[in-house]
Amino acid sequence: MDRVRHLQAADAGCRIVVTPEMSVTGYNIGAAVAERAEPADGPIFQAVREIARDTGIAIVYGYAEMAPGKPYNSVQVVDSTGQSLANYRKTHLYGFDRDLFTPGEQWITQFELDGVTCGLLICYDIEFPENARAHADAGTQWLVVPTGLMEPWSFVATHIVPARAYESQLFLSYVNRTGVENGLEYCGLSCTIAPDTTELSRGGKAEQLLITHIDPAAVAVSRAINTHLSDRRRDLYQENQTR
Template sequence: MRIACWQAACEPGVPRMLDRLRQAAASAAAGGAELLITPEMSVGGYPLGRDSMAAAAGPADGTACRAVEGIARAADIAIVHGWPETAGAALHNSVRLVDRNGSGLAAYRKTHLYRPAEPHFTPGGDGVVQARLGALKVGLLICYDVEFPEAVRAHALAGTDLLVVPTALMTPWEFVARTLVPARAFESQLYVAYTNWIGVNEGIRFCGLTTVAAPDGGLTTVDEPGERLLFADVDPAVIAAARATTTYLPDRRPELYGPVTAH
């Protein structure tokens, strides 16, 4: 499957972001991609001010999410997008996968919150959220989640082929994209698509470095600090070969460290 990661300039505002998403989806589809992946909280921008938060927030069947569904149908491409999800009195940092027909396949609520920037969100309670898209089992995490190896390994053990990670990685944490993301892909033997913002918003400077890391150590990265689409191919044969060559998953001995990781 050919995917496209949209490294987007962070320009907050729901109407503006939806217009730009519409253009990105059309360009990704024209480039042969079947799936477009956007940064963290892509409907509205990150971090969201009070007005933008109010405009973007809603349930999975709310106005913002329905708008993305329409964009997916019009461009004939599946889309992963983020938004502030309301659920009763709680507010979640969420991401959603919709298929090319605009049907919602999966939604995930960020479980590991970066507290300095996200005090108003409630953490989600489901660690592994997946959906089948074509020949691939696609899993969802958000930003800080990928920095916990247990979160990625849980996806690998559940059979995730492509782990999609919208992010809002800021300077000076570039090593997360350069070092941790490729390590996660290699040690858990799956693809990781890590899609970031670029530019400055609310005093935060985003570092870009959108990356698709393969399970065999292959790497496709946006090194230049600008907005662009990063195209990459996710090949199930590469996953199978990597898992046969580097047998981390069957060689695990969870009986030795299970009690440690449980606390």
């Protein structure tokens, strides 16, 4: 974890810092997952909680979790006092993820921060519209998505993510890795998108600190104008309907 970045965020008045997928262990690390994976309350958590306490801001970080005897691609949220608010295990595994991790079984993971209902997904999860929509139905106002998107799929960051924010009428922060890691070239392009598709922040391909303000009241305002959620024909959307 970059303590300097967190201090910069704290000085700017930030309440929470979001880091990319597996930010503290590395993502494209192959068999090293078995060596770096640790329990949710292990040494990584202890180190992150100290940074959170020192800087006075919450932290969202990605790591390889071992629990019990199974590795997961996970993200944990630690508040400014060093307490764990949530721990989410990636449910939709992409490519080589399937050879290294166990898919999580808890679909919706949420936490509260300053009166805002926040939800967690990881990378590939957001490419399935059902996931964002389920969060909207569960009351999520701000969907936080640490990711490790690589080239040539930058369109996910520029097209799919804004579409997810709009169709599910929530704020969406997509926080990507940058640079090259063991042959993978990451896209960067981290962003926060408002429910009306306003681009509140957008990064480039280099590492940077993006500072974004989210107004939870804007969710209700946008949903009153863009009525896709309430206009759904739920009577037609029966889960096991046959034709």
